[in-house]
Structures are given as structure tokens and as C-alpha cells.
Amino acid sequence: MGKIKSFVYVFILVTATLVSCKKEITIKSEVQSAQTNPLPSWNDGPVKTAIMDFVAKVSTEGSPDYVAPEDRIATFDNDGTLWCEKPLVQELFVFYLVKKEAEKKPELKEKQPYKAILENDTAYLKTLHQEDLVKLVVSTHTGMSAEAFATEAATFFANAKTPSGMPVAKIVYQPQLELLEYLRNNGFKTYICSGGTTDFIRAISQQYYGIPPEQVIGTQFKSEYADTTGVNDVMRLPGLASFNDKQEKPVNIWQHIGKRPILACGNEGGGGDIYMLRFSQGGNKPSLQLIINHDDEAREAYYQEKDNKSLNWAAKYKWQVISIKNDWKTVYPSK
Amino acid sequence: MGKIKSFVYVFILVTATLVSCKKEITIKSEVQSAQTNPLPSWNDGPVKTAIMDFVAKVSTEGSPDYVAPEDRIATFDNDGTLWCEKPLVQELFVFYLVKKEAEKKPELKEKQPYKAILENDTAYLKTLHQEDLVKLVVSTHTGMSAEAFATEAATFFANAKTPSGMPVAKIVYQPQLELLEYLRNNGFKTYICSGGTTDFIRAISQQYYGIPPEQVIGTQFKSEYADTTGVNDVMRLPGLASFNDKQEKPVNIWQHIGKRPILACGNEGGGGDIYMLRFSQGGNKPSLQLIINHDDEAREAYYQEKDNKSLNWAAKYKWQVISIKNDWKTVYPSK
Numbered sequence: 001m002g003k004i005k006s007f008v009y010v011f012i013l014v015t016a017t018l019v020s021c022k023k024e025i026t027i028k029s030e031v032q033s034a035q036t037n038p039l040p041s042w043n044d045g046p047v048k049t050a051i052m053d054f055v056a057k058v059s060t061e062g063s064p065d066y067v068a069p070e071d072r073i074a075t076f077d078n079d080g081t082l083w084c085e086k087p088l089v090q091e092l093f094v095f096y097l098v099k100k101e102a103e104k105k106p107e108l109k110e111k112q113p114y115k116a117i118l119e120n121d122t123a124y125l126k127t128l129h130q131e132d133l134v135k136l137v138v139s140t141h142t143g144m145s146a147e148a149f150a151t152e153a154a155t156f157f158a159n160a161k162t163p164s165g166m167p168v169a170k171i172v173y174q175p176q177l178e179l180l181e182y183l184r185n186n187g188f189k190t191y192i193c194s195g196g197t198t199d200f201i202r203a204i205s206q207q208y209y210g211i212p213p214e215q216v217i218g219t220q221f222k223s224e225y226a227d228t229t230g231v232n233d234v235m236r237l238p239g240l241a242s243f244n245d246k247q248e249k250p251v252n253i254w255q256h257i258g259k260r261p262i263l264a265c266g267n268e269g270g271g272g273d274i275y276m277l278r279f280s281q282g283g284n285k286p287s288l289q290l291i292i293n294h295d296d297e298a299r300e301a302y303y304q305e306k307d308n309k310s311l312n313w314a315a316k317y318k319w320q321v322i323s324i325k326n327d328w329k330t331v332y333p334s335k
Numbered sequence: 336m337g338k339i340k341s342f343v344y345v346f347i348l349v350t351a352t353l354v355s356c357k358k359e360i361t362i363k364s365e366v367q368s369a370q371t372n373p374l375p376s377w378n379d380g381p382v383k384t385a386i387m388d389f390v391a392k393v394s395t396e397g398s399p400d401y402v403a404p405e406d407r408i409a410t411f412d413n414d415g416t417l418w419c420e421k422p423l424v425q426e427l428f429v430f431y432l433v434k435k436e437a438e439k440k441p442e443l444k445e446k447q448p449y450k451a452i453l454e455n456d457t458a459y460l461k462t463l464h465q466e467d468l469v470k471l472v473v474s475t476h477t478g479m480s481a482e483a484f485a486t487e488a489a490t491f492f493a494n495a496k497t498p499s500g501m502p503v504a505k506i507v508y509q510p511q512l513e514l515l516e517y518l519r520n521n522g523f524k525t526y527i528c529s530g531g532t533t534d535f536i537r538a539i540s541q542q543y544y545g546i547p548p549e550q551v552i553g554t555q556f557k558s559e560y561a562d563t564t565g566v567n568d569v570m571r572l573p574g575l576a577s578f579n580d581k582q583e584k585p586v587n588i589w590q591h592i593g594k595r596p597i598l599a600c601g602n603e604g605g606g607g608d609i610y611m612l613r614f615s616q617g618g619n620k621p622s623l624q625l626i627i628n629h630d631d632e633a634r635e636a637y638y639q640e641k642d643n644k645s646l647n648w649a650a651k652y653k654w655q656v657i658s659i660k661n662d663w664k665t666v667y668p669s670k
Contacts, residue, residue: 202593212405213593214497214524220590225582225610232617234589247560254481254569255555255576256591258537258548259567274561282567318462325528 017052069187078194145233153203250279267292289319404522413529488538585614602627603645624654
């Protein structure tokens with residue numbers, strides 16, 4: 001018993017020490033792992049070097065390029081930047097909502113574009129323009145309370161799969177998850193700045209990316225507050241308040257954060273991120289711009305802009321171009 | 336020399352130990368002081384008890400009312416809630432900007448309401464309606480870049496005084512500074528949700544209240560992104576995007592945070608905070624509502640709503656009414 005007692009005392013002592021040091025130990029081990037191999041899914045090369053050099057210089061006290069932690073703001077686009085956008089997950093969600101709606105209102109089954117969605121008429125669906133999709137997003141995402149929408153989104157994500165059967169949770173880019181964590185371990189605050197709708201992304205931002213809902217900036221709907229029998233919530237109205245794309249991204253970043261990002265990351269494909277990247281270059285602090293080139297048909301997707309605007313601006317303004325083919329060792333999480 | 340050397344070594348050792356423990360020591364001492372006397376400027380009474388009981392139950396693991404730290408969101412109005420609103424600081428800023436403008440454009444000196452402002456014609460100024468003030472805010476706060484405005488605001492705050500000669504930094508409410516810190520020490524994330532304009536409050540939110548710019552939700556102007564010769568910034572356009580008052584507060588809280596606050600604090604006077612407080616009651620978590628009653632003519636100001644709406648709602652919905660006269664031991668910081 002004496003031995004056991006001594007053991008218990010020692011155990012309590014050691015535990016107490018460990019508990020009191022836990023925070024520091026956690027921080028140290030993260031920094032250590034980050035220092036040994038912070039970006040294991042990235043191939044060595046100029047882009048990885050540029051990222052690591054930038055993070056080192058802005059986070060090293062005494063460095064002439066040091067940036068205080070509160071100003072280490074990083075903004076990331078989502079579709080095609082943090083997860084694969086072929087197909088667009090928000091489009092899958094729209095189709096999911098249309099199917100649910102058609103169960104309640106069978107008359108929709110004979111009306112386009114609902115008919116095409118319900119019958120998976122891909123030929124017809126390909127003829128839809130961006131405006132048609134936006135209209136569908138507005139009609140399916142509004143006319144309900146904020147909480148009702150949150151439930152819809154959570155239910156969708158619980159079982160969401162791409163048409164090829166891949167769980168949506170698996171189409172995030174592994175190298176980007178590492179980059180987000182590496183930045184946070186070095187004092188950055190990471191934000192999503194997406195053309196996708198805010199509350200849709202908020203449903204998974206913490207779980208998928210470690211980014212809390214309040215750090216998601218996206219497309220917003222008009223809304224009004226309602227406090228009536230059985231309802232005390234923000235109601236989503238059928239109209240866009242802000243389409244968070246192109247020049248709207250810098251505007252909404254400023255409205256939301258009130259600081260200029262020192263690191264901005266987007267992707268070529270629709271030219272939606274170039275103004276956010278330019279905005280991040282306009283301050284008086286060092287900054288880094290990253291733009292993903294979808295050049296890997298075998299492992300992800302191959303698509304280029306007709307006018308090549310994003311990559312032309314990358315060359316003109318000295319942004320780092322991330323080649324999925326060459327810079328990423330793996331694309332998706334292994335588990 | 337030997338002694339000095341030893342002293343230097345010991346000094347280095349002690350300093351190194353202190354630096355490595357600094358974070359922990361700071362945390363411990365805050366928690367300790369928070370535990371012994373977290374709200375020294377509050378008188379004992381039902382309001383202080385309600386606040387401390389609420390904070391204890393939502394932050395104690397195992398409590399049936401436990402709320403995870405990421406959901407401990409607290410939103411505070413600013414004018415009349417965190418600092419005195421008699422006079423309105425934003426009005427002082429408008430007058431400051433008008434005076435600067437008149438130096439550049441002398442013709443304004445003969446035009447109303449500029450003439451009244453420049454001549455301190457208080458009789459005329461009292462006839463101005465809220466819409467007139469909003470118009471003046473819009474005209475003086477826009478037509479410039481985000482950075483140019485930030486410079487204007489910082490310059491104003493560097494020397495800002497109330498008409499009675501009190502530095503603006505001294506009209507914050509000491510009990511509220513303690514409450515904000517107490518909440519943060521217990522895992523809350525504190526936000527400002529004000530009818531004042533966002534970027535104006537952001538100029539001092541960290542310094543005055545320990546609240547970073549990205550946690551300020553306020554009135555916003557229409558804006559557009561400009562990237563032309565010599566300008567790479569968000570431009571402030573002469574129009575309101577959102578007047579963050581009354582029913583707009585819940586809407587903007589949701590747009591910004593995507594979570595419902597579990598603690599909301601406002602003040603009676605203009606009925607601007609009652610919808611924010613109601614919104615915080617509509618979730619499935621425990622919540623606390625606080626509303627300040629300006630009932631202390633001697634130490635602050637006495638003003639009541641004509642229809643008494645805020646205090647009527649407080650009674651109806653069981654909010655805690657903070658009587659400045661009875662609940663606050665001191666009103667302003669002593670140093």
C-alpha cells in the first residue's frame with residue numbers, strides 16, 4: 001500500500017505539473033512539428049520555399065519584415081482553393097434542396113430547370129448560365145429562418161457525396177489543410193473569403209478547415225429580423241445582399257475585418273480572386289499572394305481561363321503560382 | 336567584475352524562466368484576480384449576482400447549463416453602453432471633420448448646418464433631426480479610401496476631448512471594462528454591435544476595450560474596390576449600406592458571426608438595443624440580457640425614453656436592468 005500511495009502521490013505531482021504546463025507543451029510540440037516538416041504534402045520547390053520564407057520573416061521578432069500577430073491576416077477562397085470545385089458543392093446542395101422541394105410540390109417535376117435536375121438531364125443542365133444557377137441558389141436558400149437553413153445544410157453535409165460517390169469531406173485539398181494549420185501555428189488568423197454563400201460554408205468551416213463560422217466571408221442574402229409567435233430569428237429574404245466575387249471580395253474583407261490581409265490565396269478558373277490578391281498587395285506590410293493553377297487532369301482537374309487573366313496577373317504582379325501537378329505531393333487526404 | 340557577471344547570468348536565467356512562464360503567469364493572475372474580485376466597480380446586488388451566476392454556470396464543465404467556449408458570444412452596444420453618449424463622440428468627430436473641411440473650402444462657413452457647427456450655435460444645432468446628423472455623417476465620412484479614413488479617425492482620437500474638456504478616452508465606463516475582461520477571462524468572445532460607424536469605432540476598439548477591429552459590427556457605407564494609379568484600396572461611397580440600429584442589429588450579428596449571442600448588453604435611451612437583446616433569447620442555450628438605465632444625473636446623465644419601451648421590454652422579457660446609480664460603484668476610470 002505504501003508503494004501504491006507513493007505512486008499515487010508521484011502521479012498526482014506529475015499530473016499537476018503536466019496540466020500546468022499543458023498549454024506550453026502543446027504550443028511547443030506544434031511549433032516543433034511545424035519546424036521539422038510543416039508542409040509534408042508539398043513538394044520542395046520555389047512555391048514551398050516562398051511560403052516558408054514569408055512566414056518566417058513576418059513571424060520572427062526582430063526581423064525587418066516582422067508583422068505583429070494581430071495583423072497576420074490570411075484570406076482563402078474556397079471553391080477550387082480549399083476544396084475541389086468540379087463539381088461545385090453548392091450546386092450539389094441546390095440539387096438536393098430541389099429534390100426535397102419536389103417531394104412536397106410534385107408540380108415542380110414538370111417545370112424546368114427542376115425537371116432536368118430531378119431527371120439528371122446533364123445535357124440540359126450544361127446549358128444553364130451562371131445567372132440561372134444564382135437564381136436557383138436564391139430560390140432554394142431563402143424564405144426560411146437562419147436556424148432552419150443551418151439544419152438543412154447540416155443534414156446535407158452529413159451524407160453529401162459527389163456524383164462519383166466521394167464523400168464531400170474528402171474533396172478538400174490536403175496541402176491546403178497543412179498550409180492553414182502552419183499559418184495558424186505561426187500566429188496567423190485564417191479566413192475564408194468565398195463566392196459561396198456564407199451560412200452554407202459555415203456549416204463545415206470548423207470541421208473541415210479549423211476555421212470558425214465568424215471567420216467565413218461569403219455571399220449574403222437580404223435578411224430581416226422577425227420576432228413573432230414561434231419565431232425569434234433572422235429570416236432569409238429572396239434577394240442577394242452581396243455576391244462575394246471579384247471586386248466585392250476586397251470590399252467585404254474590409255467590411256468584415258477592417259484589416260488588409262497579408263496573405264491571400266485563390267485559384268485561376270473564373271478570375272474571381274484576382275482583386276482580393278491585388279488588395280493584399282496594397283498595404284505597407286510585406287505580403288504574399290498565392291494562386292492555384294488547375295493543371296493536373298490526372299489527380300484533380302484541368303481547366304484554364306479563356307483569357308488567362310488570373311495567370312497573366314500572377315506574372316505581372318509577381319504572385320506565386322501553385323501548380324497542383326508539380327507542387328502538391330498528394331491532393332486529397334489519405335484517410 | 337565577477338559579481339557583475341554572476342548577476343548578469345542570474346538575471347538571464349531568471350528572465351528566461353520568467354519569459355517561458357509569462358503566458359501562464361498572466362493567465363493565472365487574471366483568473367485569480369477574476370475569482371477573488373472580478374467586478375470591483377460593481378456594487379453587490381441582484382444584477383452583479385445575476386452576471387456572476389450566469390458566467391459561472393455557462394463556463395463550468397459538467398454544469399447542465401455549460402456552453403462550449405466557441406459559443407460564448409457576447410455583444411455590446413457602444414454609445415451609452417460602453418462609453419457615455421452625452422455628447423455622442425461620433426458627433427464630435429463630425430464637427431471636427433466639418434471644421435477641417437471649412438479650412439479648405441471657406442464658402443462652407445456661410446452654409447447651414449456648417450455655419451452653426453463652426454460658430455457653435457447650439458440653439459440651431461438642437462433643431463437638427465437624426466436624419467440631418469446621418470446626412471452629415473455620410474457626407475463627412477465618405478468620398479475617401481479606407482486608409483485615408485483610418486488616418487482621419489486616428490488623428491481625431493489622438494487629441495479628442497468632450498466640450499467640457501474631458502479626454503474621450505476617459506468617458507468609457509469602468510464597470511463595463513471590468514465586465515468585458517471578466518467575460519474574456521471566462522472564455523467569452525466579446526463583440527461591439529453599435530449604431531456608430533464601424534471603421535470609426537475600430538480606430539479605438541482594441542485600445543479602449545480590448546476588442547479587436549474584426550469584432551466590431553457597426554453602421555457601414557456602400558463601398559467599391561479601386562485599383563488605379565496610386566490607389567489600391569476600398570473606397571467609401573456616399574450612401575449607407577446598413578444602419579446598424581434596432582432590427583438591423585440581429586441581422587448584422589448573424590451576417591457577421593453566424594452565431595446567436597448568449598449575452599447581450601445595451602442601454603435604454605433610444606430603443607436601439609431591444610431587438611439585439613430579444614435575439615439573444617431565441618436560441619436553445621442559456622442566455623443573459625443586460626440593459627443600462629441612465630438614471631444617474633449626478634455622475635453620468637439622466638435620460639429616459641418617452642415611451643419607456645426598453646424598460647418595459649426588460650420587465651416583460653426578464654432582462655437585468657443595470658442602474659448606473661445603484662449598481663455602479665464608480666462610473667469612469669480613475670486614471
